[in-house]
Amino acid sequence: MSELINNREYRQEILKEVIRELHTGKTVDEVKAKFGKAIEGVSPSEISAMEQELVKEGLPIEEIQNLCDVHAAVFKGSIEEIHHPEEVPGHPIHTLRQENDAIQEHILENINPKLEAFRIEDSQNNINNLIEDINLLWDIDKHYSRKENLIFPYLEKYNITAPPKVMWGVDDEIRALLKEIKLLLKDYRGNKDEVVEKIKHATKQIEEMIFKEESILFPMALETLTEDEWIEIYDESDEIGYAIISPDTEWKLKRVDVDRKEKNNSLKDGYVKFETGILSSEEINQIFNAIPGDMTFIDKDDIVKYFSQDENRIFPRTKAVIGRSVQNCHPPASVHVVEKLLVDFKSGKKDSEDFWIKMGDLYVLIRYFAIRDENGEYLGTLEFTQDIAPIRAIEGEKRLLSD
Structure with missing residues (x-):
């Protein structure tokens, strides 16, 4: 030994x-x-x-x-010589591997031939073909999001933190490359060599990431996570979505149905008394979910304790995030912003902070509030995210009920 x-x-x-x-x-x-x-x-x-x-x-x-x-x-x-445990169809890892196969096939059979056609002749038709294929390749964001928001949190519980952080950083580099390519093609100005080089670089990065997932991440996750944790990952996957393909079969595991029944039968009674009234736990849950915006609360130790489930949620959240350090919920490149904000809240320097960004047709307002007790002691931070584009578009007055 x-x-x-x-x-x-x-x-x-x-x-x-x-x-x-x-x-x-x-x-x-x-x-x-x-x-x-x-x-x-x-x-x-x-x-x-x-x-x-x-x-x-x-x-x-x-x-x-x-x-x-x-x-x-x-x-x-x-x-690459390591034995991969056999996965059952519908298992989260089986689905991730199916997605990787579809992504590689899309690169080989669609993007590469059309990129070569574009290299020979940068006609508008060839540009449009590339735009269509790159837009489909952007589906890879869902693949990476499931990995980052579902698998990484469980690995962190076993103190496996460095590989997820490294991989998330590379995922973000690939996302940034694809966004840049989409802009270059949309506003094409004859810079053919630059476009070709960027697309080749992006597809190479994607193929390298597929290798790292298949050879490092997936075997490590299968070796580490429990059956119950894979059930949680399976149940949460639909909320984020899938890349290029969808699972072709349901994961046939008896424990899944058992666990769902137990969750559905969980206690929903019990009341919370406030200074201004009393509400049941069910009423509180539905009130929070009815508010037109996403809410996430982290406690004084920077641990995610709660998020609302508004049906129009802007940023994906899965139940795997509960109990996770907020620093690990952000890409490495933006962690310093999170930490500076929390330092300012905890010290009392700030009580709130706002950001606003454009995401396609959405105009997203992201607000952070320091939550304190009656003595001013820091309890945690509330994040509230809302699409304010419809509010910005309001004009005149409305005094009558809608039909």
Whole structure:
């Protein structure tokens, strides 16, 4: 046993050394030649442990993210030989893999041929064809959102935090690339080479991410998460949606039906007494859900405790977010904004903060309020998000009931 532990510790040090040497500028071939034997048979859990240690030792997530493609290439030969547990059709991982197959097929059979046609002749027809295919590829946002909002929270409960942060950062890079490509095509100005280069870069990044999911994330998640946690992920998946394809079959698991019945039979009575009245738990829940906006509350320890379920929710929320650190609910690139806001609320420097952004036809107002007790002690933060485009469009007066 001690030999096994020592071997793991030795390999852990070697793997960290691989990343450090890449960071100092060594090429992939140099590293592979030197450490090829040491990394033979490396498992996803060991890569996860390696990244955790690097973060603990002070290497920023962004640094690991910059090396993500490189170290994937280094480990590719050994990881791809790992046995993947068999998944039942309808299981969340089975669906994610089906999506990956559909995404790869879309790139190979649609985007690549039409990109080549565009490279030869940048006619309006060829531009329109590319726009159509890139718009369909943007469906990948749902795939990444399910991964980030459903699988990552459960991995965090097992203290697996570094790989999700690294992967989320790369997901956001892919999203940003696709948005940029859509704008370049919509406002095409003859910059053919730039468009071709951007699309090739985006599809390469997507294919690399598929490899990382299939070879690292999925095996690690299957090895770590319990059946009950997969049931929760399955139940929440429809709320976010699917990329390019939808599950072709329901996950046939008896526990799913049992758990749903238990949830439906959960107690809905019980009353809460306020200073200005008394409401049942059911009334409170429905009142919050009827308010035309999304509400999310985090407590004084930055833990998500509640979100409303307005049918027109702007930003996706799943029940997996409950109990999650709010810092882990945001992409690495925007965490510093969240932390600065919370520092200002906790110190009393601010009591509220507003942001507003355009999202297609939506004009989204995002408001944050510091919640304090009667003595002024900080209890948490309330986020309220609302599409104010219909309000901004109001003119004149309305004094009569609608038909």
